[in-house]
Amino acid sequence: MPPTPVEDAVERPRHRWIVELLLVVVLVHSVALALWLAPSSPIRDAVGEGRLASYVDPYFQQGRDVVGIGTQQVDESFSVRAYVAPDAGGKGAATEWVDVTRDDNRANRHELAPERAHLIARRLATNLNLAMFNLSEAQRRVVRGLTADDLPSTVRPTLEGAGGRPEAVRFFQAYDQMATQFASLYAEARWGEGGRIVQVQFRVGRRTVPSYADRATTSLDDVAFRDFSFGWRRAFRGSLDARDTFDSYVKK
Amino acid sequence: MMTTLWRGLVGSVQGLRAGIDDWLVGTRHAVRAAAVCRIATGLAVLGLLASNFSTRDMWVGQGSVWAEPARAISSFPELTLLDGVSSDVLALLYVVTMLAALAFVLGWHAKAANVVTFIGFIAVVGQNPVVGSPGDNLVRLTLLWLLLMRASDHWSLDAARRSRRLAAGKEASREEDALPTWLSAGLHNVGLVALGAQTVLAAMAAGLDKVADRSWQQGTALYSTLQLPESRPFPALSDLLADHRVLLALLTYGVLLSQLFFGPLLLNRYTRRLVIVLAVVVNVLLAVVFAQPWSALSTLGVTLLFVSDRTWERVEDVVLGAAQPVTDWTVERGYDVLDGVDVVRYNVVLPVVDWVRFTILRR
Numbered sequence: 001m002p003p004t005p006v007e008d009a010v011e012r013p014r015h016r017w018i019v020e021l022l023l024v025v026v027l028v029h030s031v032a033l034a035l036w037l038a039p040s041s042p043i044r045d046a047v048g049e050g051r052l053a054s055y056v057d058p059y060f061q062q063g064r065d066v067v068g069i070g071t072q073q074v075d076e077s078f079s080v081r082a083y084v085a086p087d088a089g090g091k092g093a094a095t096e097w098v099d100v101t102r103d104d105n106r107a108n109r110h111e112l113a114p115e116r117a118h119l120i121a122r123r124l125a126t127n128l129n130l131a132m133f134n135l136s137e138a139q140r141r142v143v144r145g146l147t148a149d150d151l152p153s154t155v156r157p158t159l160e161g162a163g164g165r166p167e168a169v170r171f172f173q174a175y176d177q178m179a180t181q182f183a184s185l186y187a188e189a190r191w192g193e194g195g196r197i198v199q200v201q202f203r204v205g206r207r208t209v210p211s212y213a214d215r216a217t218t219s220l221d222d223v224a225f226r227d228f229s230f231g232w233r234r235a236f237r238g239s240l241d242a243r244d245t246f247d248s249y250v251k252k
Numbered sequence: 253m254m255t256t257l258w259r260g261l262v263g264s265v266q267g268l269r270a271g272i273d274d275w276l277v278g279t280r281h282a283v284r285a286a287a288v289c290r291i292a293t294g295l296a297v298l299g300l301l302a303s304n305f306s307t308r309d310m311w312v313g314q315g316s317v318w319a320e321p322a323r324a325i326s327s328f329p330e331l332t333l334l335d336g337v338s339s340d341v342l343a344l345l346y347v348v349t350m351l352a353a354l355a356f357v358l359g360w361h362a363k364a365a366n367v368v369t370f371i372g373f374i375a376v377v378g379q380n381p382v383v384g385s386p387g388d389n390l391v392r393l394t395l396l397w398l399l400l401m402r403a404s405d406h407w408s409l410d411a412a413r414r415s416r417r418l419a420a421g422k423e424a425s426r427e428e429d430a431l432p433t434w435l436s437a438g439l440h441n442v443g444l445v446a447l448g449a450q451t452v453l454a455a456m457a458a459g460l461d462k463v464a465d466r467s468w469q470q471g472t473a474l475y476s477t478l479q480l481p482e483s484r485p486f487p488a489l490s491d492l493l494a495d496h497r498v499l500l501a502l503l504t505y506g507v508l509l510s511q512l513f514f515g516p517l518l519l520n521r522y523t524r525r526l527v528i529v530l531a532v533v534v535n536v537l538l539a540v541v542f543a544q545p546w547s548a549l550s551t552l553g554v555t556l557l558f559v560s561d562r563t564w565e566r567v568e569d570v571v572l573g574a575a576q577p578v579t580d581w582t583v584e585r586g587y588d589v590l591d592g593v594d595v596v597r598y599n600v601v602l603p604v605v606d607w608v609r610f611t612i613l614r615r
Binding site for chain 2: 012013015016018019020022023026027029030033034037038039058059060061062063064065066067068069070071072073075101102104105108109110111112113114115116117119120122123124127174175177178181182185209212215219220236238239241242244245246249
């Protein structure tokens with residue numbers, strides 16, 4: 001005989017609502033995630049991208065690329081050079097450009113599990129290129145004119161005054177600072193023994209993989225990088241530990 | 253009429269709720285699949301940390317001081333654990349996280365190991381967001397949902413200890429008996445739903461993103477990625493795929509189909525097998541061709557969550573059956589070794605001890 005509703009209820013735990021509530025929370029979370037990941041639609045627009053981002057971004061940070069692999073068509077490079085002043089005094093000189101990404105690619109060859117440290121230069125190049133794309137033409141002109149004497153606090157109002165979005169300026173300045181510090185520590189490890197690193201300069205290159213249709217006639221090696229050189233930046237010293245770490249890494 | 257309709261509606265809702273309750277708090281589902289997910293995710297964490305161990309100071313230690321602006325906008329509270337710490341403290345926490353990941357893989361105090369691995373993983377990997385991988389998010393979210401689940405009911409040291417204790421007539425363990433059975437099962441099943449939903453959504457979103465692109469439709473999308481220096485660790489293999497039109501199309505469509513149709517194909521038992529096998533093959537290839545072993549392994553972990561427990565039982569039987577001669581041989585050799593040790597003890601060690609006692613010590 002099937003149980004009556006009363007008997008049936010008695011057999012189940014009294015506080016099962018806790019689990020039911022958790023399930024509802026998970027389902028609402030999944031719907032929010034689905035909307036976040038879905039292509040643009042009236043439902044997604046009704047909820048609002050900002051509202052979805054404020055829920056997903058801080059902790060869940062789920063994108064459309066967490067599984068598998070995507071298409072990448074752009075090769076990028078990050079090169080560094082420094083202005084070195086001799087310890088004994090006298091006029092300093094600029095070093096040759098060093099393509100850090102090329103060294104990293106060489107280190108990653110035949111590595112099934114490449115070290116993340118060898119991705120740094122490539123990621124800096126990608127983000128600097130992205131930062132430049134986000135800026136307006138007028139802002140890019142400002143960036144081209146920046147020198148080692150320009151402080152970030154004075155650069156920001158100048159860039160914001162040149163139009164464009166404030167987030168784009170913040171993004172550019174963050175990556176400009178990161179690239180400057182990375183280039184400085186790299187330069188110190190590479191050329192520091194020859195004198196004092198006074199200023200550093202970095203440049204990013206960008207080239208697109210030839211299309212599949214042209215594969216018989218053109219390879220990526222046939223395509224030259226289109227370089228963008230950022231101005232000289234005042235060298236960042238960093239802590240002794242940071243310099244030691246770069247020293248052992250660069251000279252490895 | 254309205255009353256009858258209302259009663260029918262109420263009855264249906266009550267029936268639905270009862271069905272959901274039975275599924276939720278009755279028994280734990282997919283416990284073997286959860287164990288596989290635990291092992292794969294733990295191995296992904298362990299592998300990532302081990303392969304970056306020698307350059308950890310450069311990646312996430314003092315050498316990553318330049319990444320501070322990227323770190324500053326991160327909202328993970330776990331990052332404060334390694335904020336500005338010395339190289340020694342970093343090494344200590346790094347090794348603790350690796351040991352926790354190993355314990356998680358082995359299922360040794362798996363719940364505690366899950367907590368430490370989760371916090372340690374975010375604290376370490378989050379220190380340098382500039383070189384983070386999308387796969388890191390998958391690992392982090394999987395570890396998060398596994399916290400709710402009982403992932404060590406099978407193929408774990410916890411399970412072996414539980415069996416021994418139960419065979420001896422003792423309680424399983426205080427750690428596992430802390431919650432009522434229904435609540436433990438409920439939490440496990442809710443975690444399973446969340447992890448499953450997240451996996452399906454992530455796969456389908458990736459597939460939808462690709463399908464609109466012409467190069468994915470033409471089966472040539474991966475050609476350009478295969479040309480990039482950082483995506484071709486084994487140039488000969490990359491060239492083989494890029495130059496061979498059919499192989500390239502097979503891999504491209506394999507990636508696309510295993511993502512776009514992942515959710516719908518799970519609904520039927522036969523197509524489910526097909527899509528899981530396809531996803532496994534594709535991820536193994538991606539791991540090797542693009543040198544992404546750890547993110548591929550974590551993806552495999554959540555993909556295999558959809559293999560039924562009955563299938564895993566069959567796999568277990570096959571593996572144990574195949575391993576039986578090996579284990580028997582090992583045990584027999586073990587006895588041979590023990591016999592050998594006894595022979596040495598009686599023929600060499602004890603006579604020497606007796607000679608020393610009677611001749612030198614004169615006792």
